[in-house]
Amino acid sequence: MSDGVTVLVGTTKGAFLVSAENGREGWKISGPHCGGWPINHVIGDAGRSMIWAGGGGDWCGAGVWRSADGGQTWELTKFARGQIDEWAANDPETADFFGWTPPDTKFDGEVEAIWSLNAAHGRLLAGGKPGRLYESRDDGVTWQGVPAFNDHPERESWNPGAVGLTVHTIVPDPKIDGRYWLAVSAAGVFATDDGGKSFERRNRLDNAESCAGHNHPAAPRDGQTGLCVHNMVRAPGDDSDLLYQQNHHGVYRSADGGRNWHDITPGLPSTFGFPIAVHPHDPKTIFVLPLNSDMDGRFPPDASAAVWRSRDGGETWEAMRAGLPQEACFFTVLRQAMATDKQEKAGVYFGTNTGSIFASFDEGESFNEIARHLPTVLSVEVMDAV
Numbered sequence: 001m002s003d004g005v006t007v008l009v010g011t012t013k014g015a016f017l018v019s020a021e022n023g024r025e026g027w028k029i030s031g032p033h034c035g036g037w038p039i040n041h042v043i044g045d046a047g048r049s050m051i052w053a054g055g056g057g058d059w060c061g062a063g064v065w066r067s068a069d070g071g072q073t074w075e076l077t078k079f080a081r082g083q084i085d086e087w088a089a090n091d092p093e094t095a096d097f098f099g100w101t102p103p104d105t106k107f108d109g110e111v112e113a114i115w116s117l118n119a120a121h122g123r124l125l126a127g128g129k130p131g132r133l134y135e136s137r138d139d140g141v142t143w144q145g146v147p148a149f150n151d152h153p154e155r156e157s158w159n160p161g162a163v164g165l166t167v168h169t170i171v172p173d174p175k176i177d178g179r180y181w182l183a184v185s186a187a188g189v190f191a192t193d194d195g196g197k198s199f200e201r202r203n204r205l206d207n208a209e210s211c212a213g214h215n216h217p218a219a220p221r222d223g224q225t226g227l228c229v230h231n232m233v234r235a236p237g238d239d240s241d242l243l244y245q246q247n248h249h250g251v252y253r254s255a256d257g258g259r260n261w262h263d264i265t266p267g268l269p270s271t272f273g274f275p276i277a278v279h280p281h282d283p284k285t286i287f288v289l290p291l292n293s294d295m296d297g298r299f300p301p302d303a304s305a306a307v308w309r310s311r312d313g314g315e316t317w318e319a320m321r322a323g324l325p326q327e328a329c330f331f332t333v334l335r336q337a338m339a340t341d342k343q344e345k346a347g348v349y350f351g352t353n354t355g356s357i358f359a360s361f362d363e364g365e366s367f368n369e370i371a372r373h374l375p376t377v378l379s380v381e382v383m384d385a386v
Contacts, residue, residue: 064114116169167182273289
């Protein structure tokens with residue numbers, strides 16, 4: 001494991017580790033890992049050299065890869081079979097040639113891919129498509145479903161987003177065991193305070209009058225935020241109930257654990273975007289990357305890239321452009337593809353669908369490209385050395 005910072009990158013062609021051994025200089029790339037699977041999310045625990053990667057799809061099935069040696073070797077726990085398994089099962093000769101053996105899967109027909117991961121208090125959680133949640137108590141070796149969510153009484157009313165009904169964000173409380181939040185596209189925010197025995201939907205908008213006049217299908221209405229949440233983060237602090245979310249149609253802040261959401265979009269160049277990140281030490285500093293709109297190409301407004309930063313919890317915004325392409329920039333940054341490190345001078349990282357990783361080591365003041373020509377980047381997380 002690196003002595004510095006490791007950027008954990010999920011892509012359409014496997015997981016990659018972008019590491020700097022000395023501070024945040026001299027970046028090196030390792031990968032692709034995880035058998036070239038589409039990897040939607042990668043997380044890590046540097047103290048134990050553990051890394052987990054969730055992904056899959058129609059061809060390979062759904063599963064979580066895990067590494068106990070910092071990414072040198074990997075093992076797969078497969079949740080559900082894919083087309084390759086059906087093909088191999090029906091062609092024993094070819095299956096034998098490739099060394100294929102029937103996978104041990106317990107969620108066949110239930111989940112298509114794993115979209116999100118998070119770990120806290122000895123509980124590893126995995127969010128899946130379509131709208132499934134799983135839990136492991138042994139670092140991802142074995143898994144079980146979370147019935148209170150998977151069989152939620154309102155489940156039939158949940159509408160899928162453009163990529164289907166996905167549990168794409170899991171936010172645990174670092175101090176309170178059994179307390180965590182989920183974001184589901186397009187069913188909104190859910191919270192549990194009892195370790196997943198029950199879930200409450202939390203989408204109430206406390207300043208609905210500010211959203212009057214919007215006729216976009218994903219816009220807030222009926223006193224609720226739009227239910228197509230793109231990403232959600234929890235602000236730092238042992239007893240923090242401060243959450244932020246980037247929605248399909250706006251950016252919102254909640255000071256009470258999601259029970260009430262406040263529209264903080266004014267000042268941004270668009271209402272549309274995918275990722276949001278929060279400063280690791282300052283609960284009022286957040287970062288978003290607006291895109292022009294869902295119907296106009298989903299690239300930076302005016303084809304000029306900028307990370308927009310707020311130092312006051314979204315009351316005001318400023319565009320941070322230094323080091324980013326300012327002309328003919330048509331990349332997209334997806335919902336899980338921006339994160340911060342935990343350094344004293346916080347770093348901000350994001351990945352693009354054109355295969356670049358950009359990093360700022362001065363809290364967004366300026367950016368550098370630390371990796372390029374990767375496959376389409378689906379997720380970015382940062383693992384700081386202990």
